[in-house]
Amino acid sequence: MTYDDDELLPLSGIQHYSFCPRQWALIHVAQEWAENALTVQGGIVHKRAHDASLRERRGDTIELRSVNVCSRRLGLVGQCDVVEFTQTESGVTLAGEEGLWSVFPIEYKRGHRKSIDADRLQLCAQAMALEEMLCCEIGEACLYYHETRSRERVILDSALREETRRCAREMHRLFSRKHIPRARSRPSCRxxxxxDVCLPATAKRESVSGYYQRRIGEVL
Ligand code: SF4
Incomplete structure (x- = not known):
């Protein structure tokens, strides 16, 4: 299955969905977030994957920044912070360059490495989009955390890919039904x-029907 232009969702939303499906839905469904397919449609797939002004060459490596990516299989569209192309014996061709090049996406994050997979899923979705656009295979990618000035190499294994597909499918299912999951209060809510928009504490409150049944029981 593939998605049309008007069905594409923001790729970066997968990190919100992974953190909490309700958070994602409040941002992307309830407010029908501005950065949806309508704002990015219009040939993103056909647009060249780089801008010459955002291109830097170091030795046998070419670095492209702010690379637009789209996966019709995942139904996601977004941007890679950096994609490194390194000359190799097998890989993709690059316009204006000789030889073959490996593809290595890098995503920059403000904070530090996290125990949950939110950042890894976003990176994996970017890599899967690049694979689809460039007809290549990408075995690993990298997260760079500013706070700790550290890199995390991420192996794009079958488990991470399957979780990326599952999240994308669920995001589309919720978006098409305009459904917002109920709040489930948990430590990560802090x-x-x-x-303040979600009010997770209200999830523990009594339902309206429960309230009336209890009050009727008190009166009788
Ligand atoms: S407060 Fe908790 S339940 Fe509500 S959106 Fe955030 S993480 Fe999800």
């Missing part, structure tokens, strides 16, 4: 950027 660090949630939209907890």
């Amino acid at each position: 660090s949630c950027s939209i907890k």
Whole structure:
């Protein structure tokens, strides 16, 4: 199955979905976030994957920044911070360059390495989009964390790829039904950027029907 232009969702949303499906839905479904397919459609797939002004060469490596990517299989569209192409014996061809090149996406993050897979899933989705666009295979990619100035090499194994596909499928399912999952209060809610909108504590409250049944029982 592949998705059309008007069905594409923002790729970066996969990190929100992974953190909490409700957070993703409040941002992307309830507010129908501006960075949806309508704002990026219009040939993103056909647009050249780089801008010459965002290109830097170091030895046998070419670095492209802000590379637009799209996966019709995942139904996601977004941008890679950096894609490194290194000359190799097998790989992809590059316009204006001789030889073959390996493809290595790098995503920059402000914070530090996390125990959950949110950042890895975003990176994996970017790599899968690049594979689809360039007809290549990408075995690993990299996250760079500013706070700790450290790199994390991410192996794009079958488990991470399958979880990426599952998240993308679920995002599309929720988006097409305009469904917002119920809040489930948990420790990660404390660090949630939209907890004041979500009000997770209300999830523990009594339902309306439960309230009336209890009050009727008190009166009788
Ligand atoms: S506050 Fe908790 S339940 Fe609500 S969106 Fe954030 S993480 Fe999800």
